[in-house]
Amino acid sequence: MAAKKVAVLVGTEKGAYIFRSNASRTRWAAEGPLFPGEPVHHMAYDARDGKSVYAACNLTWGGPKIRVSRDQGKTWKVVSNPAFPKGKVATSNAWVQGQKFPVPVTAELALMRTWHIEPGHASQPNVMWAGIEPAALFRSDDKGETWTEVASLTDHRTRDQWSPGGGGLMVHSIGIDARDPKRIMVGISSAGIFESSDGGKTWEPKNEGITNPFEPKKRSEVGYCVHHMVAHPTAPGVRFQQNHFGVLWLNNGAAKWDETSKGLPDESMQFGKHAYGFASAIHPHDPETAYVVPLAGNDRLAAEAGTAVYGSKDRGKTWKRMAKGLPKSARFEVYREGMATDRLDPAGIYFGTANGEVWGSADEGKTWAQIAAYLPPVMAVSTATI
Amino acid sequence: MPAVATVTVRLYGAYSEMAGARKLTIDGATVGDVLDTLPSKLPGLRERIRDEQGRIRDHLNVFRNEVEIRRLQGEKTALSDGDIVHLIPAMSGGH
Numbered sequence: 001m002a003a004k005k006v007a008v009l010v011g012t013e014k015g016a017y018i019f020r021s022n023a024s025r026t027r028w029a030a031e032g033p034l035f036p037g038e039p040v041h042h043m044a045y046d047a048r049d050g051k052s053v054y055a056a057c058n059l060t061w062g063g064p065k066i067r068v069s070r071d072q073g074k075t076w077k078v079v080s081n082p083a084f085p086k087g088k089v090a091t092s093n094a095w096v097q098g099q100k101f102p103v104p105v106t107a108e109l110a111l112m113r114t115w116h117i118e119p120g121h122a123s124q125p126n127v128m129w130a131g132i133e134p135a136a137l138f139r140s141d142d143k144g145e146t147w148t149e150v151a152s153l154t155d156h157r158t159r160d161q162w163s164p165g166g167g168g169l170m171v172h173s174i175g176i177d178a179r180d181p182k183r184i185m186v187g188i189s190s191a192g193i194f195e196s197s198d199g200g201k202t203w204e205p206k207n208e209g210i211t212n213p214f215e216p217k218k219r220s221e222v223g224y225c226v227h228h229m230v231a232h233p234t235a236p237g238v239r240f241q242q243n244h245f246g247v248l249w250l251n252n253g254a255a256k257w258d259e260t261s262k263g264l265p266d267e268s269m270q271f272g273k274h275a276y277g278f279a280s281a282i283h284p285h286d287p288e289t290a291y292v293v294p295l296a297g298n299d300r301l302a303a304e305a306g307t308a309v310y311g312s313k314d315r316g317k318t319w320k321r322m323a324k325g326l327p328k329s330a331r332f333e334v335y336r337e338g339m340a341t342d343r344l345d346p347a348g349i350y351f352g353t354a355n356g357e358v359w360g361s362a363d364e365g366k367t368w369a370q371i372a373a374y375l376p377p378v379m380a381v382s383t384a385t386i
Numbered sequence: 387m388p389a390v391a392t393v394t395v396r397l398y399g400a401y402s403e404m405a406g407a408r409k410l411t412i413d414g415a416t417v418g419d420v421l422d423t424l425p426s427k428l429p430g431l432r433e434r435i436r437d438e439q440g441r442i443r444d445h446l447n448v449f450r451n452e453v454e455i456r457r458l459q460g461e462k463t464a465l466s467d468g469d470i471v472h473l474i475p476a477m478s479g480g481h
Contacts, residue, residue, distance in 0.1 A: 037400075061400035061475040062434035063443045083438030110439045 004386070006342045007073065008350050008371065009053065010358055011040030011380035016055055018073050019371050025348050025362035028371050034076065035067065042337050044117040045072075045384035046143075048125045053384065054144055056114035056130075064113050066130070068144050072386065082130050082138035082147040084109040090154060092135070093163040102163040109134055109154070116337070117144070118174035121181030131171030135162060135188045139200065150200045153186065158205065158222045165189030165225055165244075172336060175231025175239055185231060185239060192224030193241070193257075209256030211245045213271035227278045228336040233343075235287035242292055242336075245274035249290075249315055260316020265304050270297035277303075279339035283364075284347050288315040291322075291341070291349055291365065293334040301331035309339075309349065311365050322365035332357070337380035344385060352378025388415040388464035395420060399475040401446070404430040417450055418461030420471050435473070445476040 008019040008028070015033030034040075038057040046052040053073045058064040067076045088109050093102035112133045120127030128140040130147060136154045138147040153171075162169060173187030182199040185206065195206040205221040212224055225244030232238035237252025247264065248257040264275035276297040283289035291311045294303040302308065307330055308323035333354035342348040350360045356375035361368045395410045402408045405428040412427060414420035421442070425432040437443050448455045449472040455463050465471070 059400075060478060061443075061445050062404055063437055065433070078433075081433065081438050086439055108439065110437050110441070 006344065006348060007045070007384040007386065008340075008342075008358065008360065009043035009045065009073070009380075009382045009384060010352055010372070010375065010378055011043050011055065011337070012352075012356070012376040012378050013039050014376035016040040016043060016057075017372065017375060019358065023344060025342075025344075025360060026369070028360075030372060031073070034073075038065075040379065041113060042116045042380045043382050044119060045382065046119045046128075047343070047385070048119060048122055049143075050386065052143060054117040054128070056117055058113040064111060066114055066117070066144060072384065079144050080146045081111055082114065082132050082136070082149070083111060084136070084149055084154075088154075090134075091160045092169055093161070094169070095164060104160060109136070112168070113170065115170045115172040116174055118176060121176050124181050127181075129174050129176070129184070131174050131186060133168045133170030135159075135169045135171050135191065137171050137174070137186055137200070152196075152201055153194065153203050156194070156203055158191070161220075161222050162188065162191035163223065167336075173226065173229035173241075175229055177236055178232060178234050178238075179236035183237075185229065187226040187229040187241065189227070190225040190244070191222045193226055193229060206250075207257075209258060210243055210248060211259065211274060213245060213274070228280045230280065230282050232282050232287045233284055238282075238287040240280060240282045240290045242277050242280035243274075244276065245271060247275050247277075247280070247290075247292055247316060258316070260312070263312075263317075263319035264292070264294050264310055265321075267296050268294035268303035277334075278336040279334040279351060281339045281341050281349065284341050284343045285345060286313070289313045289364075290316070291339060293332075293339060293351060295333065301333050305329050305331065307332040307353075309351065309361075309365055309368075320365075322361070323368070324366065325361075325368035326359065335377075335379050337382070338378060340382045342383040342385045348383070350381050350383065352381045354378065390415045390419075391465040391467045391469060393420065393465050393467070393469040393471055395424065395471045395473065397473050401431070401434070401473045401475055404434050406430055414465055416461060416465060417448060417455050417463045417471060420465070421448070421461065445478045447474045447476055448472070449474065 010017040015036040017032030019028040038059045042056045053069040055067045091106040094105040116131040118129045130138045137150040175185040177183035192207040207224045229241040239250040246259040246261040261275035339351040358372040
């Protein structure tokens with residue numbers, strides 16, 4: 001493996017941090033806070049140019065900003081925000097005071113937060129994607145300097161049925177197919193998964209196989225509470241998601257998601273055998289290996305005494321608890337963007353907690369060591385293998 | 387069309403930090419004019435005052451002297467020489 005360095009990019013509720021190490025991944029040099037005081041919902045490294053790093057900064061006072069570094073995170077600049085055309089309105093469900101459930105609201109669309117930034121396909125080196133709240137996808141053709149709304153998703157025929165999750169109504173997951181740049185998948189809380197096979201011109205819901213115990217006898221196109229979805233970086237068509245109701249895989253060309261919750265801790269089950277959680281990551285080389293941090297559905301802390309990452313090497317048939325080196329009694333919370341893998345072999349796995357700790361494993365989960373503590377609540381962990 | 391006035395802009399909290407200044411003298415006929423001109427004088431405020439749709443951002447309160455502009459004529463509120471335009475971040479933090 002030619003790569004010599006790994007950087008763990010950490011977005012917190014009050015700024016961002018970068019932790020750098022060599023391939024041994026045993027000692028880490030800390031940088032930060034970057035953008036002090038600003039909630040950073042996601043950071044993304046662009047392996048195509050080996051230089052660019054993107055940060056989704058969402059300051060309360062003064063509004064959201066996307067920042068870009070062209071030198072691996074050493075210096076940063078602000079780029080244009082994703083912006084809807086002026087006067088554009090849309091109808092979707094929203095929480096309204098006094099109402100028990102979200103109700104239809106028609107409103108002018110304006111950027112509230114950027115939730116996820118994703119580099120485009122390797123064959124499109126200048127393309128970037130951004131998922132935002134209110135739920136919409138934006139495309140950049142100039143490495144994030146400017147953004148254009150993918151109106152076909154905003155204006156989807158099902159939008160008036162979309163309802164927000166606890167965090168809002170947003171595009172929080174973007175998966176670009178490893179082979180075909182026109183195959184794009186997004187996750188929207190809590191509308192579900194949508195897939196385009198024509199580069200974003202048209203979209204179809206892709207939620208077959210996902211359980212919705214609230215409406216067990218009704219198969220609706222949308223209304224599925226995806227918490228986090230990733231596309232495998234090298235295996236075409238392979239997708240993995242942590243849903244409100246279970247952990248699911250999608251094979252290349254498959255019509256349905258396969259739920260693979262069996263073997264995850266009972267305490268994470270909600271409405272039966274559906275494992276709960278947010279953070280999820282897929283192995284960078286093996287499309288049958290993935291990782292989750294099971295949470296209990298009632299309090300959203302680790303499902304058992306002692307925090308653990310669970311890993312499967314057989315596409316979810318069996319899950320193994322991986323906790324050597326992790327605290328034995330603390331129940332951490334890990335958010336939806338809170339876990340990532342690097343691209344080394346063996347792969348490194350990293351996760352950040354709501355109580356401000358970052359943990360890493362350089363041996364695919366066999367052992368864990370603390371990389372950082374006493375940070376603000378960690379919202380996002382991603383990596384750069386340089 | 388109101389006459390152009392010379393006014394003082396006072397910035398508070400996060401807006402002062404983003405601007406790198408707490409006070410500025412500026413010309414404008416209305417509060418909206420002043421908000422439009424400010425980023426050219428203080429680039430740190432670019433896109434911090436208005437959202438992408440051109441509206442005053444959430445969590446920002448704008449006053450002409452002692453009165454919040456929503457209780458006046460909003461951005462069309464006319465200015466007179468010596469007025470003070472206050473940009474005050476809302477008390478909107480915490481969990």
